[in-house]
Amino acid sequence: MRVGSPIRRTLVVAALVVAGSAARPTTVVAQQFEVRGIVLDSARAPAPDAMVVALTRKDSVIAAFSTSGSSGGYILRRLAPGEYILQVTRIGSKPFRRDFTLGAANMTAETVVMLAAGPITLNELVVNAEHVPIVNKPDTLEFNAEAFKTRVNATVEELLKILPGVSVASDGTITAQGKTVQKVLVDGKEFFGNDPKMATRNLPAAAIDKVQVLEKKSDAAEFTGIDDGQQQTTVNLVLKPNARVGYFGRATAGGGPAPRADAVFAGSKGDDARYTGALNLNRFSPETQLSLIGNRNNVGQSGFSFGPEIAFGGGRGSGGAGSLGSGFSETMALGLNGSQQFAKNSWLRGSYFLSTSDNRQQAVTDEQLLQGAAVSANRFENATTQSDNTSHRLNVNAQHAFTDWNQLRFRGNFNAGSNSSDNISQQQTLRPDGSFQNSAISRVGTDGDNLSGDGRFTFSRRFNQAGRSLVAEAWADVSSPDQLSNLNSTTVLSDGQGGTTTRDILQTQRRDSRTLTTGQRLGLTEPLGGGKVIEIFGQHRAISEDQNYDVRDLVGGTAIPNTDLSRAFERTYSYVQGGTRFSRNTAALRWVLGLEVQTSDLQGTIIGRDESIDNGFTNVLPSANIRYQFNQGSNFTLNYRTSTRDPSLNELQPFVDNTDPLRIYAGNPDLTPQYQHSVRADFRRFDQFTFRNVYVYANVGYNRNQIVQSRVVDLQGRQTIMPINLGDGWNTNLGGSYGTPLRSLGAQVDLEYSYSRSVGQELVNSVENESRNANHNIGLRLQNRSKEVFDLHAGARWGFNKVSYSINDALDQSYLNSTYYGEGTWFLTQTWSANASANYQVYDQNLFGPRDNIFMLGASVGMQLLDNRGEIRLYGVDLLNENNGISITSTSSYIRQRQSPTLGRRIMMQFSYQLGSNLAPRGGGRRGG
Template sequence: MKNLSLLAVLCLLTAALYAQSPPAATRFSLQGQAVDTASAPLASSTVMLLSAKDSSLVNFTRTGDNGAFSFKNIKPGNYVLKISFVGFIPYNQLIKPTGEAVIDLGPLKLKPITRELMEVVVRTAKAPLTIKGDTIEYNASSFKVPPGSTVEDLLRKLPGVQIDQDGNIRAQGQEVKKVTVDGKSFFGNDPKLATKNLQAEAITKVQVFNDKTEQAKLTGIDDGKKEKTVNLELKEEFKKGGFGKVTAGAGPASNNISTRFEGKGMYNKFDSKQQFSALLLGNNTNQQGLSFNDYQDFRGSNAFNFNDNADFGFSGANRYIYFGDDNESLTVPVGGGDGRGFSKNTAGGINYNYDTKKTKLSTSYYFNQTQIQLDAIRENKRYLPASASLRTTDTSNQNNLNTNHRISFRFEKQLDSMQTLVVISNGRLGSGNSNQQSLQRVFLNSGTGNEVQTTNSQSLNNSTTNQFAMANTLLYRVKLKKKGRSFGASATYQINKNDGDLLLKAQNEFYQATSVNDMLRSLNQDQGTNSRSSQYKANLLYVEPFAKKFTWESFYNFSLRNDEVDRDVVNLNDSRNRIDSLSLYYKNNYLFNRLGSSLRYSFKGLNISAGVAGQQFQLDGKFARDQGQPLQSIRRTYTTLIPNVSLNYSLKNNKSLYGGYDVGVQIPSSRDLQPVTSNSNPLAISRGNPDLLPQLNHNLSAYFNYFNPGSFTNFWANVYTTYYVNQIIYSQTVDPQTNIITIMPENLTGGRNLGTYLNFGFPLKKTKATLGLNTQLNFGHNLTRINSVLNETNNQNYSLGARLELTPKEWITFYGNANFSITDTRYSINTAQNQVIYNNSFRGDLNLKLPGSIYINTTLNYRTYKNERLNFNQQIPILSSSIYHILGSAKKAEIRLSAVDLLNRNVVVSQYAGQNYTSTESIQSLARYFMLSFTYNMRGVQGKIRRDGFY
């Protein structure tokens, strides 16, 4: 609680600084009306109040339908009033207090732009922000950040934009899906690569807008779908030469851990037609810049690639068909992971874009290598019928080394004004090895309250894997003579190869076994698996407008997927004799056809679509214990009718409403269908089920969004529900003698999920303080069969969050957030194990600028985890701080001293309640260390935070 008190003190200190202001009695109000030269009101004009001293933004609003505006409770001082409206010269007027409570400026006339006045417009158009409908354009120089800051730091300063601690972006209450640089992609479409690596100093404008889908761009007909997008516009001087920065740092060894080091460099060179970027990093401070998937045992990379909407169909969330396999993305992984364990990381890549009116080329290469050590303590409790339970403790040590090479290529050629050809290719070549030692102990509680140890298992897993994956797409689009009439065709080929080998050694003791031979089981196996998967896809789309407001859309999807797996398991204690019960060879052919059509009504922001599709899966599978044996067949045909209904309504005053119903289809994965046994975990054996049916998800959702660009108030509310038919769940059977769990998938109907999310953000004081509140409710009903008894698990999750952003002065900023989460879990077969889980987190970031170009940043992250049923209670305060100084007359260098986890308390903790189990996990991770680093900026940074002047 001492650390929580510290966070509270920081909040109070910053709030006190913010509250220091002259008495309210000395303040005044300002009002007026924006009109054109004919005295007609200019509704929705952007009105800004700037400080006359340094042109910093003090307040802003938009005019009403009559062109009127007002600012209230203004501190005494000199200001510049700026009014802007599209097609008119911005209006400027110096405002000085007169001693009156209200200053009424009356009608203020804006002059239309003419050729003669163009030069005047250029000199007067610079403003902190411009609002055009639902598009907001920020002038980056008006929102100052410390020298050397990234774009992510800049975005935190912008009204209406939020960045969470993982770097995820929300703008106007909605999640940002794409960030572009000068309208071009940057290392793919992941927002974080641009925001975390580009310098804020290079940006002149930040534009936030709703982008249309590719299909809407093709047809020219609004389909009601929007994608929140941020575009970063570079300064002209950064387009004329290279820019970037290099950082190198080191710190002393501590806690028997080797010397800390980190290095990172980035170089960019952009012009009007070309973009080139290079990135290189290396460290042992858990700064991965990679996805956590790169640490796992790879199981293939045949990711379902969206391929520029090449899979035509309904535009809802479930237009795609998922095959249920665990897939690794072909695109560049970013996100930083969760800092688990101790890792050494190396990554680098280059990105090149070429963009002209008729030709667009985007390509990149990315390499990453991660070595990670995980020392974990896990506890899993499974609830059985008759109030019985199994508790498993697992102490493990794991070392992974994974390497990946990724390439991406996209070429778009406008053949003429009507035709466009797109070629896309993404590939990944990877290799990895993993060594894991594990000690598991199993305790049985038969319902009497006393636990008895039944099993002791020691295992050693050594695995190696090599993967190759590639997805290639050819996309053709043509706009026909009639407006809105269009045709699209695509063809895709995907391939995935995965060769892996696992050496498994295990020593298992079963204390309650009835047979002497079962008292000790020794495993010494070599498990080799070679797999190959290929997929061919073809898609057609035809759009026909009629009756002005109506559009008819029809599509056809074809897919043929071939899987081949050869799994050989041999006993190393028996002259490498093959173990037939664990070995299998199988081939699967999936044939998929879907034909659908929909009718769309679109008029004045209202967009309604209703359609239906018929789809058929055909599975032709063959398997045998070995390739040389006769093959047995598994043949299935699944025919389903898929409805789709959606409503999008763009209301006036930046309000939008959505409602929709669709059906998602998930066919069983290859692993789940095949009658093969896997014992990679000797205490939890899994088997496939050839009788599985496809899973249907009936999804119903609705949301409402409101954003006021004048006050930057935003509100987002949504509700969603899903009902599962033939849900693929994993039933469990526990051996009464050995307590070994056998897991096998089966279909159950009746699972459901219901939830809602609310987010409300508003400025306490424009440009100075913003408060955001959110809450989420989720109610889940899950089914699982345990020892042939149906278990119903009900989860009720309640969460509440708040975020406070304070920027009272240029020399101080504070960002604080708090999140509270409660999960109430209840089980039908063992009500005595009902439990409540608490997960809470509190975070505060304080930034200070001191005289002499010295800056201080302090962060406190306090997390709590509690579960009284499991007697689990952890509090983890992480306090970090850094101080840095800008060097040299050119202000190109920075020296920084960082202290990470000053309290030496870092550990990664998680707890979870599943369908019939609860689990907790604790992983030792990098704790307290110190780092001295030096950064050199190729173009220099401003050592003084100032406000650029306005004409």
């Protein structure tokens, strides 16, 4: 073996690997072997602490492992006959790999290998086996995408769904280790701004090499190295090398017949023939990213988030990458994303995105309503909504490094959107004895538009090699929504004597508002030596808001101003903050302590009335962050934060909103800020030899002077709701996950558990009600490990919920809902595959009375063609036509069940073609004929 240049020889370690110098069957179990050997350094002295692993040659699964002792020796036990890869790794050296075979006879071999300096460092664990699934780095949990098989042509979202500790909701929201993912990057760069779904629903899983979960710091914290509490839970998608060469993408088109007529409701587009079409084209390189995305469909697929506020179709062959929600939707989207790296710290990134949606939705609501001490009611509602949305979004992220010591960054966003909706609602409230309390029929038509934008400049300067630095920031945010509504309602109220009274409302309501936020921050960082750093900072922020609410009664076709409901309100909120943070980093321990003082001043004026608001507040906000790295495979993190939650403009302004005549809302100008404490702790461990992973987390939140609602309920069941400050409240959630291979069964099992509990207060007719909500969720997932012919997984989720109310225990409820699911793919040949999926939802029969459980069945058959670039697939979704879109929610005021019709059964034929570079398929399946 060629060692290299004389300079490189100083970094080379020589190892003598005697692979199987005593490879012999053990006497304990027939046909099992022990493989013994020794690892030596360049001086032919024993080399301790080297990792020695035997991987199965077929799929690189670890069969046995050991570490070399002080004499350099190792033993690999209980190896069955077969073909293996011997891998030896040692810190500071590249891995050594050699094939070997264990047969019926003893095997001996001696090999001298020169190991060049490699990437294994004390700061991170890297085991270069192709299928090692998880790497636990400081601040980052990294998944090897090749270790998690998905179907051919799967999207990134489908890959995320099978990662341990990661879940994806039906609307595309990603949760990782108990926290909502706020941003998805591609090779460390933004992809269509801050919308996570754009990458997860539009990029193919076949292009992904690694999936990294991390807490991304703010621009200022990345420069200074001191945590400022502004982290965003982030997923970074690391592309494969062949995805950074040339271009790749996919074009998809599909169609199917219209559903049965009785599966839709009047006025919807649910009886139209089904169609879907999508185009995704990408060109990635280390310096350049270009992506074009287009989509149009009427099957409820979405691969984007509706901007301010409006979600995009990945063309998923199994029947849909996601849903816009309940109902029937027709969507169109077109987007362009670009990024150019000019130098190491200079770049320009930006994107433009246009989206439209046309949604028709019907919902039936059954609600158990708390109306007071020993007073309750049952409310029923049937509502139909038609809405149309259009959204334009522009995003810019640019940075220029003047020198190695100075850089300037700009981030900007611009949004323009319009919305029109028409809602028709019929509702009725009955007392527990079944007698009539009230009813209402209303129709609300709304047209609105919104213009908003924000920009932030960050200037960073480093003064010396030691790390003294200065960061200056300035930002502005402007929003200007306008809305015109037409309200037509008829309310019928029981007088308690067997009679009723009726009230009609016919109004126009116009809301115009403007919000301007500006801020400046200056921070100075000074290294103190020994890994210690201190930061001193100051910040000023100002919010200026105004809103006009013009209500006019329509009488005989004439609009007459309603002076009782019309209002105009202005407020200015200003903050001055100052503080310091102190941090220290060692090889195993990192901690940050912070203390901040915040003063705020609120000035408000109710125009047209002799009323004003003038409040000032001062708060001390401590913080702490501790991280301990036990070893290269496990760490512990503890975070403590304090903050304030200021009243919003809607909560402060004394406007009366009578859009729902049975639930009237009014703001409260006397509100004061809520003070919040939050603590998060988590521990994670991954064993690179056994592939076992453990993750445990806990979050506790405590709110002082919390902002809650006060409800006044009259004898006719009408509610007047107003936000107030009331006492303290707390919430907690904890959970964890555990995954391990079951090698004797050739399977992988993953267990998840989460628990959440919240305690809150509200006033009901001036009586304090304390609500307690507890939720237990358990998940079990089992899948096979060898996916050459079959890719199978099955699992179950159980959710136990308990809700209690201090002033009315008659409404206390406990209920259990569960889901059982399974999916299997059979790779019949190199080109043919078949898929079937089942999902069985079991609902508690005591909560809202007996009801049908839902069994959803899907199936597909597909064929690869055109040198595996093309795929034609016939698929069916909800073949039994049972999906009713049921959801259950509980709050301090009610327990609600909502049912909304969905597309139901549909059968479609879809063709997709891979453009550009032929990415290796990620799914299981035969590689031969």
